[in-house]
Amino acid sequence: MLETSARLLRLLSLLQAHREWSGPDLADRLGVTARTVRRDVDRLRELGYPVHSTPGTAGGYRLGSGAQLPPLLLDDEEAVAVAVGLRTAAAGVDGIEETSVRALAKLEQVLPDRLRRRVSALNAFTVPMVSAQRGPTVDAAVLTELAAACRDSERLRFSYRDHNGDATRRTVEPHRLVCARRRWYLVAWDTDREDWRTFRADRITPTPPHGPRFAPRRPPAEDLAAYVSRGVSTTAYAEQATVLLRVPLEVAAEKVPPAVGTLEAVDGGSCLLRTGAHTLDVMVVHVVLLGFDFEVREPPELVERMREVRDRLSRALPPSAER
Template identity: 75%
Template structure:
């Protein structure tokens, strides 16, 4: 009986770490016959694990989604990663997830071996989180709905509130969700505008039913993270600029958030930043606050605005 239970746990672990297993491969890994594998799969099903089987020479076994959440098997590193992630989840801009994270963490820590519990406690005891100021957060239910539409390739309808508070009705073909340090964004093809658009998830109010199913278009960019960064830091503004930062791109990327602009490698000791602002005066403050020496590449009007700011500052300290 103990040997059978150990084999079932081993089988479950294999099913959770591979997309699909051939029956012969499972039998070889477990050191049993394919018939025994079939019996063990039936026992897992009786325990509530939805193991799907496909017939034929190319078929096999796959752990599917069921009506309820079955127990999961985690190795040591996965368990530590999940525990630490749950402790910090409340600070990641998703509204209402804090209480759920605490409940899940309590269940996980109850079964953690002492050696893993000490590792998790050490990480949390000697780590001080620097939390951001309260801001716009995203309903996790909305994120789940958006992700499901992306996965199922279903047209999505929602009300969208822009930065001025105006609300418009949108019908889109959702492509991907992109998460920055503070916000979530939906990248989608806007059917009415016939172009790609980036939507802040916290401004979306879904309006089901969704559908029909669509054939996905080619991605708007190979690097979606850079595409969204360009949209939220440059394209959304009327005033654009390119400045050369007197530092390498790796150091600049460590200091600047995606909201600062889009970085381009240039040399070992310099890089270009493409950015945007609501006006030239705001752009002056923006580039001054970057924390690096710089020179203006374009537009020339920004140089004049910097000179005017310099003169005002000089008069203020005279």
């Protein structure tokens, strides 16, 4: 009986994690026969779970929308992690803070005393620091729609506003969402441009219907976070530069977030900064105000602009200051 119950929970977990499964795939995952899978599916239906099936060689099983949420099984560490995540949720997501508080209240009601005390202590002795520059936010419904399209490998149609506010219509094969501090980005294959693109989620307005489904492509990089960081901090700008910062990478990272530039450790306790800007003058100010000793590696035009700025600053100083 315990073995059957555990298998039912495992089957339910598989159905929740994937849009559709074939009978043989489920049998292989569960280590049982296809006949046992059919019996287990019937038991889930008897318990009120809407498991839909499609006959034939191309058929399979999928979990439909139900009137009730299925039971959620969490171990101690998972329960604490969910509670902490709800308390600190949702940087850059519009209107989700209140929803998170309601969900946290429900979770705390069912937490055992030992876990409730841990979560309460963390909440009581933590003071959130709210940034004065909140920046743009993305609607939670848009995020879930994008995530669902990624999960289901379903073509996505949307209107997209660029940094000038101009709108274009896009059809893409979505791959992943990437979160960088308060910004959310969608990495997708643009079917019209036949190339990978990165889209700011707060500039996306979905325009259903979506589909059809597609075969996932090989992603543009193994490290999608680094890929997006390069795109939004460097390659998106007219001027790009590589600068050697004479500080360790972990020190530079305190002043250079992923949306500003990418960092690479090099020998001698230094690191390479790759970044971009709309103009060389902006680049000069950006690099100088980091406050680190540095050496411009490329482009040569930035070296020349640095010399011009140095000479201009030197001429601006009164004679008494040139000591």
